[in-house]
Amino acid sequence: MDWLSTVRNAGREAGQRVLKKHLRLGVTGLSGAGKTALITSLVHQLTRPDSAKQLSLWPVARHERLLGAQILPAQDATKPRFPFEQNLQQILAGQWPESTTGYSQLSLLVRVQQAHSWLEHFAPFQELQIDLIDYPGEWLLDLPMLQLSFAQWSAQSWQRFAQPPYQALSDVFVGELQQICQQGLSELTLAQAVQRYTEFLQQLRQAHSLILQPGRLLQPGHLQGTPLLNLLPLPPWFGEQFPQWQARLTEQFALYQQQVIQPFYREHFAKLDRQIVLVDALSVLNHGYQSLLELQQALLCIQQHFHYGPQGFWQRLFAPRIDKVALVASKADQLTPEQHRNLSLFLQQLLQQSQAQQKFAGCESLVLVAASVICSVQGQVQTGGGVMPCLQGKSKATGGMLTLFPGEVPISMPSAAVFAHHQFNFPELLPLGQQCDAMRFDQLLQFLIGDRFT
Ligand SMILES: Nc1nc2c(ncn2[C@@H]2O[C@H](COP(=O)(O)OP(=O)(O)O)[C@@H](O)[C@H]2O)c(=O)[nH]1
Ligand SMILES: [Mg+2]
Structure with a gap:
């Protein structure tokens, strides 16, 4: 894209944001929470020809004002496009989309009829552009690392590795790491240590650990093979024995913060207007107490990196804040309906502290039990x-x-x-195949964008 079109796009976007015709919607959730399925289904529910029927509890649909939605052509052709059509095809064929390995985005234009015919003299309809992005959930878990020093991060990580479900694995790993460190620090031994640590993270994932950092070791994206990924937390008691390793990894940690986490955060999370926090509470219940604690801790830490609060003119243009957050328990189709109320209460308890902080900041929140694809x-x-x-x-x-x-x-x-x-x-x-129907997306849309259509 040439500089002139970049400036033009930025100007157009600023204008639309002032007029409240543009909204950046973030879908936040750990790996496997259901983000890709949700974005696919949300785009499908809005763009399908019978959208008004499918979203019948959304007031603009119920009042027959919803004219539908269209996917907009990419404004920046250098950024990967969210593979909506392929994902939908897979769901309709009874399969789930592949797990996400990189960043992608998509913009939608939603059109609604004016509430009164005299308003049509000013504009024939009301429009809202919604920007959505998808990314591997593993990358989200790097955000809490921004607040820590290398020593703090190492101490936290090794405290977690000592928990009973992981202790046997970490005992083996620490023995191997000791042997590698004893050979002295070189590019080769560093690469070996990182390789072995990556395998250890994979084992922890199989043991249902959720906080796996740095996330790029498991899902490197375009950073695959770069020296930026030479990072692992060193057991705190190694510091004195291997000062060279400690010094080198401290440098690597700062590089990772500055060149991997911060740009990702600035580009995708710092500018959100509204947010869906998606939580797969059912699988953490399946996986046990330690997973549950880690989920709660991870969501709370991640939340500290988003700006919540009411949005005035100034904020909308220069320093966006999230003024509405939907806390969504995904995959409710895996339950019988009389359990939905329990799931909602459970999610409220799980996110109690996050919700209290959002409320204090002046951000509106909603707890919703939903499914992207009723299976x-x-x-x-x-x-x-x-x-x-x-x-x-x-x-x-x-x-x-x-x-x-x-x-x-x-x-x-x-x-x-x-x-x-x-x-x-x-x-x-x-998925049952032949259909991609969602549960309670009408309520979700009313909460997230209902106020943008008067
Ligand atoms: N039953 C059911 N399963 C879902 C739903 N959404 C996601 N899943 C399951 O969760 C897995 C991960 O979903 P995905 O969207 O890839 O999660 P992501 O890692 O957050 O993007 C899928 O492979 C499905 O098994 C849903 O609405 N209903
Ligand atoms: Mg995904």
Whole structure:
């Protein structure tokens, strides 16, 4: 893009933002929370020909004012486009889109009829441009590293690695790291240590650990093979024994902060107007107490990096703040409907502290239980104990049809003792195919953009 078109685009965007016709919507969630599925489904629900019917509880749709939406041509051809069409095709074919390996974006133009015909003399309809971006959830987990020094980051990481579910793995890793460090610091030994640490992170992921840093080691994107990724936390007790390693990794840490995390943050997160925080509460319940604690901690730390608060004219133009955040429990189609209320209460408890901070900053929040792609059919079965709710869907693990009662969602944070004698087992499902219908997206849209259509 030449400089003239860059300036023109920036000017046009500023004008639209002043007129409230432009909104940057961030979808924040850890890897696997369902961000890619949500963006695909959101674009689909808005652009499909029967959008008004699908979004019938959204007042502009209910009042037959929704004219639909269109995907806008890319304004910056150098940035990857979100593969909406491919993702939708996969969902319609009964598969999930591939896991995200890089950054991509898409802009939509939503059009709504004027509320009164006399307003049409000024403008035939109301329009809103929504910018969406997708990125690997692994990268989000780097944000908390911005506030730390290398020594603090190392201490925090090794404290986590010592937790019971990971201790055996970390004992093996620390022994190997010791041997590598003893060979002295060189580009070769550093690369070996990073390689072994990456394998250790992969093992931790299999053990359901959620805080895996630096995220680019697991999902490098275009940084694959660059020296910027030569980073690992050093056990705090190594510092004295291997001062050269400590000094070199401290430098690498600062480089990673400045050249990887900060640009990603500045470009994609610093300018959000509204936010969806997407949480897969069901899989953390499946994975146990330590995963639950890590999820809560990660979401709270990540949240510190977003600016929440009311948006005036000045903020909208120069220093955007998030004035509305939807806290969404994803994949509610994996539950029977009478459990949705429990899931909502559970999410509220999980995010209690985050929500309190957002409220204090003057940001409006909503807790919503939703699904991007409804993958189940609800029903009832007759049992010895009476009629029970159940659901039917295709198992992601086996591809076979399941009929089951997935279980109850606790209404508050379960203690470690609960996990010791109870195994949650919410199923993972595949799309049913032929359709991509969402649950409660009308409520989500009303909350997020309803006020932009008067
Ligand atoms: N049942 C169900 N599963 C979902 C839904 N959205 C996502 N998933 C599951 O979550 C996985 C990860 O979703 P994805 O969108 O790739 O997550 P991301 O890493 O946050 O982008 C998918 O492969 C599905 O198994 C949903 O609405 N319903
Ligand atoms: Mg994704």
